[in-house]
Amino acid sequence: MFINVEKVNKVIQEMQLEDSWIFTTLMENTADSIYVKDRECRLWLINRKMALSLNVSDPSEVYGKTDKELFGKEFGERTMQNDLQVMETGQPIIGLIERYINSEGESNWTSTTKFPLRDDRGEIIGLLGITRDINELKDSEMEYKWLATHDPLTSLANRYLLNDRIEQAIFRAKRDNELFALLFIDLNSFKEINDIAGHDVGDQYLINLASILTENLRTTDTVVRYGGDEFVVLLDGIKKIEDSALVAKKLSKKIRDETDPQDHTVTAAIGICVFPQNGQTPEALIKAADQAMYECKKLNLQYKFA
Numbered sequence: 001m002f003i004n005v006e007k008v009n010k011v012i013q014e015m016q017l018e019d020s021w022i023f024t025t026l027m028e029n030t031a032d033s034i035y036v037k038d039r040e041c042r043l044w045l046i047n048r049k050m051a052l053s054l055n056v057s058d059p060s061e062v063y064g065k066t067d068k069e070l071f072g073k074e075f076g077e078r079t080m081q082n083d084l085q086v087m088e089t090g091q092p093i094i095g096l097i098e099r100y101i102n103s104e105g106e107s108n109w110t111s112t113t114k115f116p117l118r119d120d121r122g123e124i125i126g127l128l129g130i131t132r133d134i135n136e137l138k139d140s141e142m143e144y145k146w147l148a149t150h151d152p153l154t155s156l157a158n159r160y161l162l163n164d165r166i167e168q169a170i171f172r173a174k175r176d177n178e179l180f181a182l183l184f185i186d187l188n189s190f191k192e193i194n195d196i197a198g199h200d201v202g203d204q205y206l207i208n209l210a211s212i213l214t215e216n217l218r219t220t221d222t223v224v225r226y227g228g229d230e231f232v233v234l235l236d237g238i239k240k241i242e243d244s245a246l247v248a249k250k251l252s253k254k255i256r257d258e259t260d261p262q263d264h265t266v267t268a269a270i271g272i273c274v275f276p277q278n279g280q281t282p283e284a285l286i287k288a289a290d291q292a293m294y295e296c297k298k299l300n301l302q303y304k305f306a
Contacts, residue, residue, distance in 0.1 A: 033131040036117065041066050041083045044126065075100050086114045086127050097134070109138040151225040153203060154210035162224045162232055166282035169236050173275055180236050181244035184271040184289035185251070186297065187229040193264045205258070205266075212254050217247070232289070241305075244272050248303035269296040270303040278306040 027034055033050035037043055042064050051059045054070065068076025079098070086093055092115045100108045110131045117126040149161035157165065169180045187209075194202040206229070213223045213231065222234040233251070235244055248270045255268045271293030279285035288306040296304035 031132075033129075035129050035131075036126055037083060037129065038126045039087055039124070041080050050131075071100060082112075082114065083127060083129075086116050087124050090116050090124060092116065107135075109134050154207055154225050156210050156214075156223050156225040156231075158224065159226050159232075162222065162226070162234065162286075163282045165222045165234055166285060169234060170275060170280070170282075172237065176237070178237050179239070179241065179274055179276075180234065181238055181241070181247075181272055181274045182285050182289040183233040183235065183244065183248055183251070183303075184226070184273075184286070184293040185231040185233065185255075186269045186293050187231075187255070188267045188269060188297070189264070190229040190266050193266070197264065209255065209258055212258055213251060216250060216254055232286070241274050241277075244274065245303065245305075248272055252302050269293050269301070271296055271306065272303055273306040 027047040030047065031049060033053055034047040035043055035050055036045040043062055043066075046054075046059045046062060048059075051057070051062075054062055056062055062070060066076060067079045070076070071079075075098075082093055082096065085091075092113065094113050096112045096114075098110050098112055100110070102108065111134050112129060112131045114127050114129045116124045117128055119125050149158060149164075150156065151158045166182070172178065173180050190202070190205075193205055206225070209231075210223065210225065213233065217223060217233065217235075220236050222236070224232040224234070226232045233247070235247055238244060252268050252270060255266060258266070271289045271291065273279060273285050273288035273292060275285060278288040292304050292306040296302075
């Protein structure tokens with residue numbers, strides 16, 4: 001497609017930038033991708049950074065092309081909707097977070113701002129877009145989110161994520177008319193491992209135990225390190241209350257069979273509560289399972305229902 005360079009230059013001059021050298025310097029030296037599109041969402045102009053991102057040596061190679069041609073139908077249609085919104089309403093889009101997945105399955109996160117471009121009569125003739133790569137920021141955000149919801153020692157979910165998972169389980173149980181159970185697990189004699197063998201050995205025991213619990217449950221279940229030597233298991237979508245007892249027996253045996261390098265044996269007290277019989281909220285269910293666990297310890301039982 002033939003691009004009228006004089007028309008492009010005229011658009012740039014009409015962008016209310018009194019000093020055109022500022023725009024030129026910005027275009028050529030910024031780390032952001034900058035581009036100009038016409039009313040049909042075709043590229044009129046791109047800067048050096050965007051050319052590098054598109055892997056083209058000559059920016060004019062992509063002039064006249066749309067995002068659908070460059071990035072594929074799904075992403076292209078999404079950006080076209082945003083472009084048309086800016087040009088039809090005259091309102092900018094500021095800091096739009098977008099995710100593009102390339103043909104190799106790699107994700108690229110960006111933050112994009114788009115402004116309408118007007119001619120000397122005030123009519124909108126296109127838009128100016130500025131897109132910034134935020135992959136590192138997004139990676140950090142995902143890392144912070146993971147740290148906020150997981151135990152750093154065992155990599156299991158923590159109590160904050162547990163509340164969210166219980167809320168989801170409540171929704172599904174009501175929708176599908178099913179049950180789910182919480183198993184509150186407290187380790188007996190774990191303190192002896194720390195006192196006799198040291199905290200490093202104790203930490204390794206907890207890491208090993210986390211793997212054992214996870215390996216002996218379904219992928220739909222959630223294993224949580226609630227704190228110290230306490231764990232919680234969310235058994236989602238069980239058919240019968242008795243199913244939770246079978247799992248408790250199985251986990252109790254696995255815990256008893258797991259020893260530290262100095263042959264210390266640990267047992268567990270497991271309190272069980274079931275939705276909806278023992279509570280209707282995450283807080284009520286956790287409390288019921290916790291109380292059942294303490295009664296289990298007192299009575300020296302393997303497990304006990306709330």
